Amino acid sequence: MKHHPPQKPLKFLRWFCREDYLEEIEGDLVELFEQESEQSPHRARRAFVWRVLKYLRPGFIRSFYTRPLAPTAMLKHNLLVTLRSFQRYKASFLINLVGLTAGLACALVLYLWIQNELLVDRYHTNDTRLYQVLQHTDEQGNITTGTGTTGVLARTVMAEIPEVEQATTVVPAQWFTDKGILTLGDTRMRLGGQYAEPNYFQVFTCPLVAGDPAKALTDKYSILLSRTTALRLFGTTEDLLGKVVEWKIGFSQGLFHITGIFEDIPTAATNPFDVMLNFEVFLDDRPWLREWGNSDPNTFLVMRPGADIGAVNLKLSKLLQSHLKETRHSLSVQRFSDRYLHGRYENGRPAGGRILYVQLFSVIAVFLVGIACINFMNLSTARASRRMKEVGIKKAVGAARSALVVQYLLESLLMAFLSLALAVVAVWMLLPTINSLTGKTLMLTWDMHLVLPALGITFLTGMLAGSYPALYLSGFRPALVLKGKPVTPTGGLLARRGLVVFQFVVSVVLIVTVLVVYRQMDYVQSRNLGYDRDHVVTFELEIIPQPTEEFLAEGGTFERSVESFLQEIRQVPGVVQVANSAHTITGYHGRLGGIDWRAGEDDNEMMFSNLEVGYDFIQALGIRVLDGKPFLRDAGPGRRGVIFNQAAIDHMGLADPVGKTLRLWGQEKVIVGVVENFHFTSLFEKVEPLVMQLEPRGTTMMVRLRAGEERETLARLETLYHRHMAGLTFDYRFLDDTYQALYASEQRISTLSRYFAGIAILISCLGLFGLAAFPAARPEKAIGIRNVLGA
Structure with missing residues (x-):
């Protein structure tokens, strides 16, 4: 049975004995212990302890006093060594610099965006x-x-x-x-x-x-x-x-x-x-x-x-x-x-809002900086074999491990702050494009609310990126290093592989997130809304009101002026169809209750969205009529008529609704038609019950243009507009643009997410490229010697 020397005396020996004597003394003591333990293990242990104590003499005790170097001289030396390291290992330096610069630039942009979001409406004294x-x-x-x-x-x-x-x-x-x-x-x-x-x-x-x-x-x-x-x-x-x-x-x-x-x-x-x-x-x-x-x-x-x-x-x-x-x-x-950030409610309870975007981009910022830090760790530990002799010599001449840790941390901090400087320059140059993408006015300033967090994030980045390499490199034992023995632990290789896997897991998660957001936006853009929004422009007609009852009366001057303007638009070449309404189809819709459809039972438990439209509104937008007819000029009950969507009919439970009478705010109305459900609010909301009332005086014009002739037709409409409304700008919008504006925030989030996911993949690939290139560079000398010898 093999016996081992007592551990406490052995650790005590390693603590006080000089490093240049330790290996030889420890080997002799262990060899003697193994020989004596074959005869008597107990006597061998006592003898081992006694021999350890005999070496507790001035000639063998290491010095516990380290003459401190001047801080400025030490700092200057470490900076010089760091700069030489950057110059010597250019490929690793550039890969780390690009990765950290990209990560910090993205983090800086996201910090500016998040700070802007968090400060909305917070400027009030109260x-x-x-x-x-x-x-x-x-x-x-x-x-x-x-x-x-x-x-x-x-x-x-x-x-x-x-x-x-x-x-x-x-x-x-x-x-x-x-x-x-x-x-x-x-x-x-x-x-x-x-x-x-x-x-x-x-x-x-x-x-x-x-x-x-x-x-x-x-x-x-x-x-x-x-x-x-x-x-x-x-x-x-x-x-x-x-x-x-x-x-x-x-x-x-x-x-x-x-x-x-x-x-x-x-x-x-x-x-x-x-x-x-x-x-x-x-x-x-x-x-x-x-x-x-x-x-x-x-x-x-x-x-x-x-x-x-x-x-x-x-x-x-x-x-x-x-x-x-x-x-x-x-x-x-x-x-x-x-x-602003917590404005969404579901069933009367808070359900998040834009705060979800803030949380998403905060996580993305952390991941991007983390991926860049992982690159630095992997490349620093992968090229550890190139710096083993440096570490061994420094330790052999008395360098403490803490001094080596400080040197390598200084190297990573210098890299981080150099990357920050480049990141600030990159963000400053790209700010106009960034503001265009975000729809905000982000600015780089010397405000301490920006400078201090930027410096703090950079310092933490440098410490995080340099911590593992510093501890890893400073842990080499000089005796083994200088003898050329292998010192790379299996754990270090596994750690690098694990970090690379983590990098790409994060990248894949970001890609999946981007794909989900992209599919949502694609659904929004391609979804059949129940009406045709292509080639339709909207603008407002301005008519100076007059303080007379006849002006606003049914069939009065105001209504005749609107109809006259509609008729002029119909005569413009390139106009396919025109209609008017009180609001755009995606704009504000009033809500009303008090609709009595149960023969005297006033049902106030349901609110209906209210849309006031002109005669040709349904036809111009291609809304499908399921039953009855749209509003007609020369037939039907006129303003007494109302049209419901299918959701409203389902709610009211009416069978054969066309022709039935009901009361709205005490006035008798006749159902003249039922239209298919169409989305007049965001797709994130379900289609609500809708009542459409006839309002020929609506001043929102909706004009469908002939495809391929939009520019010429708009020029003609502008001429007509200025003939009636001199001094005003012809402020028109395409209905499709108005619809897309409902999802402007989601569209910006989707675009930003795509860019950040792409940068994450780029940083990960840079790190993988560096790790793959390193083994190929290691046998350069051996290959050169073989070539010289004729291989």
């Missing part, structure tokens, strides 16, 4: 206390969530809920399907207009260049302009208070005097606008919004410090129930700056 009221509606067990509330909610909340410090009502510019027209003399501009209550400036941060925020909106006919709008209209922002301009949007038109000039709304805002007017002007055209049963405006609250949000939610719902008996609605609040 950000942490600013909340928006949400209204939840129970529609037969399915709860929908929206931002529309009654126009009198804010003032009631201020009076009845003590936790609320300020409450205000806002109608954002995005509520309108089209921009308004601001007129000064012969100058006319299309602008986004917002309506707000006088205390708006106590709730939101909107600095004024001119005017008093406490009085700017107190007058009903006051108007505020943005700095850019004022400069475009007047060429200056000074001495403008009191000047009169004309504002028109929809059927609303009037003269307003300027009471303030505000700074342009930041790009990090979800509700940008160019002009602001008093909320009372909006209510004058929509008096029903003064009642509790109707909703549309947005309500915002500023909570008192320490307010209990749960208690506020409970009080809001009780407040609504006190004014609306047996209501299907409930209210809650959400922090306003959270709406």
Whole structure:
């Protein structure tokens, strides 16, 4: 039976004995122990301990004192060695440099994008206390969530809920399907207009260049302009208070005097606008919004410090129930700056939103930097055999392992910061393209919110990339290295292989993710929507309203003007068909209830989307009629007629619906047709019940152009437009572009994901190329000698 020397005395010997004596002394002691242990193992152990203690003499004890080098001299030496290493191993240096530069550049772009997303709507002074009221509606067990509330909610909340410090009502510019027209003399501009209550400036941060925020909106006919709008209209922002301009949007038109000039709304805002007017002007055209049963405006609250949000939610719902008996609605609040990233609700509960994109790109950034770090680790450990003698000699002359670790970490940190410099240059050069892809205005600045994270990420990258190679290389034993014995452990080879596999697993995951997103976008673009959106352009007709009953009456001047314009469009060569509606098919659709189809049973448990269209709307867009007929000029009940989609008929449970009568808001209506379900909202939402009402006065024009003649026909339409609306830009959009705009965010995410997946694959392939090239380079000297000898 073979016996082993006692381990503790052996470890003690290795600890105190000089390295130049250790191997010989240890070998002699072990040999003597093996000989004596054959006779008496116990006596051999005692003798081994005694012999170890006999070597505890000054001549054999290693020095425990290391004369410290000057820090600057040591740093200079390490930098010099690092630079020589880069110069000597050019291929590995370039592969690592390209990989880390690409990884850090992508991480920098993603950090800029993520930071931009996280800062949306957070510029308000009251950000942490600013909340928006949400209204939840129970529609037969399915709860929908929206931002529309009654126009009198804010003032009631201020009076009845003590936790609320300020409450205000806002109608954002995005509520309108089209921009308004601001007129000064012969100058006319299309602008986004917002309506707000006088205390708006106590709730939101909107600095004024001119005017008093406490009085700017107190007058009903006051108007505020943005700095850019004022400069475009007047060429200056000074001495403008009191000047009169004309504002028109929809059927609303009037003269307003300027009471303030505000700074342009930041790009990090979800509700940008160019002009602001008093909320009372909006209510004058929509008096029903003064009642509790109707909703549309947005309500915002500023909570008192320490307010209990749960208690506020409970009080809001009780407040609504006190004014609306047996209501299907409930209210809650959400922090306003959270709406952008957490704006999706399913069945009345938060269900994520754009925060998923932030999380996705955060993971991608980590993976890209991680893949680049793995390349550095693999190439550094793979060429360890080239640096074994360097390590052995340094250790033999007394270099501590910690000093070697510092040297190799410095090498990786220098590589990381050099890569950061190149990454910053690359991102700076590509920023215009990046902004075009992201639809944002990303900028490289010296802001500490950018500089410190960039330096921190780079430092961590350098430490991570250099940690394993530093520990691996510094662990070589000098005696074995200088004797030329193999020192590469099997574990190191397995680790490299595992890291390479991990690289490509990450790359494959990214590819699969990109393919899923691509298939989704391909589905969106190729999906049959139930209507034909090809070669259709939309634009707005502007008619100056007149303050007479005859003007807006059925068959009045307004309706005749719209029909006359439609007739002129039909005469334009290249026009196949034309129709009008109150909104575009993908735009805002009102929702209404109170439809009585059960012979006296008013069913308010279901809301219907409402689309007001002209006579030729269904025919022009190729919507399939399943039963009955579309709206006809010379036949049918005229404006008494309504058309439902199949989803609405299924909900109402009507058999043979055509010809049946029902009541809508107390007025008798006749069902003249049923159309096939078509997508008038996002494909991510199911098709809702829809009622289509006849509205010949709709000012949204939809013109189908003959294929191949689009440019010439658009030029003719522009000439016709300017003949009727001088001074305005012919602002048209193709219906397909309007539809694609619904998925602009998803399209950008898909494009960015493809680029980042491609870069991940490139970095992984670079690392694999470096590992594959290294074994081929190792036998160069042997091949050269053989060639010289005649092989």
